[in-house]
Amino acid sequence: MADKVTIADVARVAGVSRQTVSNALNTPEVVRPETRQRVLEVVEELGYRVNFAARQMRTGRSKLIAIRIDPAGDGVNGSVFDRFLHGLTESAAGAGYRLLLYTAADDQKEIAAFQDLLGAYEPDGFVLTSTHHKDARTSWLLERGLPFVTFGRPWSEPADVHPWVDVDGSAGTEAATEHLLAAGHRRIAFIGWPSGSGVGDDRREGWRRALAGAGLDPAGLSRETPDGIADGEAAARDLLTADPDITALVCASDSLALGALHVARSPNPAWHAEAYRRIAVTGFDDTPVAKAIGLTSVHQPLTDAAARCMDLLGRALDGTPPGNLLLPPSLVVRQSA
Amino acid sequence: MADKVTIADVARVAGVSRQTVSNALNTPEVVRPETRQRVLEVVEELGYRVNFAARQMRTGRSKLIAIRIDPAGDGVNGSVFDRFLHGLTESAAGAGYRLLLYTAADDQKEIAAFQDLLGAYEPDGFVLTSTHHKDARTSWLLERGLPFVTFGRPWSEPADVHPWVDVDGSAGTEAATEHLLAAGHRRIAFIGWPSGSGVGDDRREGWRRALAGAGLDPAGLSRETPDGIADGEAAARDLLTADPDITALVCASDSLALGALHVARSPNPAWHAEAYRRIAVTGFDDTPVAKAIGLTSVHQPLTDAAARCMDLLGRALDGTPPGNLLLPPSLVVRQSA
DNA sequence: AGGCATGATTTGATCGTTCAAGTTAAGGAA
DNA sequence: TTCCTTAACTTGAACGATCAAATCATGCCT
Numbered sequence: 001m002a003d004k005v006t007i008a009d010v011a012r013v014a015g016v017s018r019q020t021v022s023n024a025l026n027t028p029e030v031v032r033p034e035t036r037q038r039v040l041e042v043v044e045e046l047g048y049r050v051n052f053a054a055r056q057m058r059t060g061r062s063k064l065i066a067i068r069i070d071p072a073g074d075g076v077n078g079s080v081f082d083r084f085l086h087g088l089t090e091s092a093a094g095a096g097y098r099l100l101l102y103t104a105a106d107d108q109k110e111i112a113a114f115q116d117l118l119g120a121y122e123p124d125g126f127v128l129t130s131t132h133h134k135d136a137r138t139s140w141l142l143e144r145g146l147p148f149v150t151f152g153r154p155w156s157e158p159a160d161v162h163p164w165v166d167v168d169g170s171a172g173t174e175a176a177t178e179h180l181l182a183a184g185h186r187r188i189a190f191i192g193w194p195s196g197s198g199v200g201d202d203r204r205e206g207w208r209r210a211l212a213g214a215g216l217d218p219a220g221l222s223r224e225t226p227d228g229i230a231d232g233e234a235a236a237r238d239l240l241t242a243d244p245d246i247t248a249l250v251c252a253s254d255s256l257a258l259g260a261l262h263v264a265r266s267p268n269p270a271w272h273a274e275a276y277r278r279i280a281v282t283g284f285d286d287t288p289v290a291k292a293i294g295l296t297s298v299h300q301p302l303t304d305a306a307a308r309c310m311d312l313l314g315r316a317l318d319g320t321p322p323g324n325l326l327l328p329p330s331l332v333v334r335q336s337a
Numbered sequence: 338m339a340d341k342v343t344i345a346d347v348a349r350v351a352g353v354s355r356q357t358v359s360n361a362l363n364t365p366e367v368v369r370p371e372t373r374q375r376v377l378e379v380v381e382e383l384g385y386r387v388n389f390a391a392r393q394m395r396t397g398r399s400k401l402i403a404i405r406i407d408p409a410g411d412g413v414n415g416s417v418f419d420r421f422l423h424g425l426t427e428s429a430a431g432a433g434y435r436l437l438l439y440t441a442a443d444d445q446k447e448i449a450a451f452q453d454l455l456g457a458y459e460p461d462g463f464v465l466t467s468t469h470h471k472d473a474r475t476s477w478l479l480e481r482g483l484p485f486v487t488f489g490r491p492w493s494e495p496a497d498v499h500p501w502v503d504v505d506g507s508a509g510t511e512a513a514t515e516h517l518l519a520a521g522h523r524r525i526a527f528i529g530w531p532s533g534s535g536v537g538d539d540r541r542e543g544w545r546r547a548l549a550g551a552g553l554d555p556a557g558l559s560r561e562t563p564d565g566i567a568d569g570e571a572a573a574r575d576l577l578t579a580d581p582d583i584t585a586l587v588c589a590s591d592s593l594a595l596g597a598l599h600v601a602r603s604p605n606p607a608w609h610a611e612a613y614r615r616i617a618v619t620g621f622d623d624t625p626v627a628k629a630i631g632l633t634s635v636h637q638p639l640t641d642a643a644a645r646c647m648d649l650l651g652r653a654l655d656g657t658p659p660g661n662l663l664l665p666p667s668l669v670v671r672q673s674a
Numbered sequence: 675a676g677g678c679a680t681g682a683t684t685t686g687a688t689c690g691t692t693c694a695a696g697t698t699a700a701g702g703a704a
Numbered sequence: 705t706t707c708c709t710t711a712a713c714t715t716g717a718a719c720g721a722t723c724a725a726a727t728c729a730t731g732c733c734t
Binding site for chain 1: 342384385386387388389390391393394399400401406407416419422423426427430435436437438439440452453455456457458459566595624625626629630
Binding site: 007026050051052054055056057058059 | 689690691692693
């Protein structure tokens with residue numbers, strides 16, 4: 001393998017000093033154009049590349065961004081994070097950064113991971129996902145003035161405590177509900193998660209808002225259940241049994257929707273002795289499963305979100321005030337609704 | 338934020354030299370137990386952590402492993418890589434390594450990425466996925482003596498040219514086919530990819546082997562098509578129309594199987610005027626989609642594969658001959674077959 | 675007692691880069 | 705001519721760790 005080419009090698013061949021090579025690459029304006037040109041040619045010729053470790057020692061910047069990847073979530077919804085990650089890797093590369101992965105089981109473990117990482121690899125910044133109420137991670141990072149962006153807004157604090165990018169979940173469920181209303185549905189129920197989670201409550205709120213806008217009463221039309229196919233099925237069964245007028249189900253996730261769909265599509269439902277009701281179902285996240293089975297679902301612009309996260313983080317690293325950003329989702333209409 | 342703690346700080350507080358601190362941490366056996374104890378206490382007290390950049394400068398080891406993540410594949414099968422990645426992150430962490438992500442559009446671009454990475458971050462090793470015939474990447478790395486493991490066996494070269502871990506695809510389709518045979522099926526067709534891809538040919542071979550074992554003739558029972566839901570549907574339709582005796586379809590992927598399932602489950606198939614035939618379908622990869630819709634599928638032990646990859650890479654980094662490993666998949670039986 | 679091996683610790687040098695300060699040469703003003 | 709400024713480039717030092725070699729005890733053997 002070609003031996004390591006250092007800045008000194010380039011300097012020698014180009015007949016200039018190390019520092020001039022460094023300047024030609026990092027501060028071109030202080031170098032005479034023809035010198036710069038010559039240096040760049042030698043850089044090309046020798047295949048020189050800066051050694052990040054050495055640079056990091058001097059400047060303190062590692063050009064690394066750390067992000068947590070969860071222990072093998074094999075669920076339907078795991079793919080949301082994965083799609084975000086794919087997008088972020090590309091945006092980061094465009095900005096000259098690479099992603100460093102780590103795992104952590106909970107907030108406290110993640111903070112411990114921060115400490116390990118900061119001591120060892122010294123990442124320049126962090127991207128946090130799945131923010132929640134009383135997020136210990138963000139306050140820890142804020143206290144220490146470390147640059148980070150969250151994908152997910154702060155749920156317990158004012159919107160401007162830290163930079164974030166999020167997708168407007170309530171707008172998503174609202175759009176889904178409005179789509180159902182436009183199709184003539186009047187009794188539209190919601191299947192979501194136990195209240196207390198920011199994301200879940202937000203999604204429920206969008207449904208409620210749409211019903212209110214149409215002058216409809218949401219009372220008795222909402223169920224709270226853990227995320228899962230079986231859970232969605234049970235909740236749907238419960239709702240449809242309790243209220244024979246329900247004709248549509250808005251769900252907080254594709255997993256729940258998938259379960260609901262089983263009930264909605266069962267040809268001769270035990271929960272209903274009358275003539276067959278066609279029940280519309282919508283999901284959330286537009287996972288591959290939704291696409292595969294024709295489930296109408298709310299799509300999150302994840303690649304875009306990733307790019308904007310990188311934008312904001314870049315600003316945070318520059319010292320520019322980064323701000324925050326709420327992206328609109330879009331409804332992907334398929335056969336299920 | 339707490340100022341950076343260096344090895345010199347620890348040395349001063351513990352009343353020893355830098356090198357003794359280094360030894361206490363890296364070569365404990367050369368340090369007197371009580372000295373070691375004292376040093377470790379100070380390390381704990383000050384919250385000292387080695388700075389990897391500095392270590393890397395001296396030792397040349399970065400404790401980083403690079404792995405490519407593909408540009409946002411939103412398909413059904415994307416999750417295979419993602420599950421592998423989750424597992425690998427954990428195994429790597431266990432061995433003191435972290436994963437560094439990069440993207441690349443093709444083999445040549447990936448080799449360029451190798452050069453960038455080696456010059457800049459100097460990863461200690463690489464994990465390559467989706468190996469194929471005439472893989473330019475492996476030969477490039479081999480020529481330069483760089484440590485790597487592939488998840489996927491070498492398809493054009495002898496098995497021992499480089500370390501690898503793979504899942505035995507032909508054993509998977511063979512198991513699926515045998516399961517169908519045991520259920521009484523006799524005309525079992527195969528839907529796979531155009532020949533020439535190692536993985537695809539291997540999966541077809543397993544089906545052929547199982548049929549041969551039962552003394553059955555595979556002639557006319559195989560179709561080659563790109564990977565996709567619509568492609569699977571078309572191929573299934575074609576097969577079932579051409580041969581009225583077919584009662585089961587073994588597919589090379591869950592995407593293909595999903596398409597096939599649409600045909601198999603259509604209540605009044607245009608392709609068949611006779612009484613309704615129940616067509617069994619099996620997929621490959623056991624994606625969330627398979628679980629969601631009750632598709633019998635071949636499951637790959639991805640977490641295990643990731644762990645073994647890390648094992649082998651660790652050996653390659655130590656200089657121990659790493660070898661290679663073919664893992665058996667398992668058939669997950671659901672309603673579809 | 676002298677010599678020597680062994681164990682425990684310390685010292686100086688080094689990895690490749692960039693910062694900060696220094697040098698050199700050329701041009702302009704007095 | 706002399707002095708000063710500026711542009712262009714060079715030199716020495718430093719980042720924080722580990723390697724290699726040096727130092728200093730200590731114990732054992734003859």
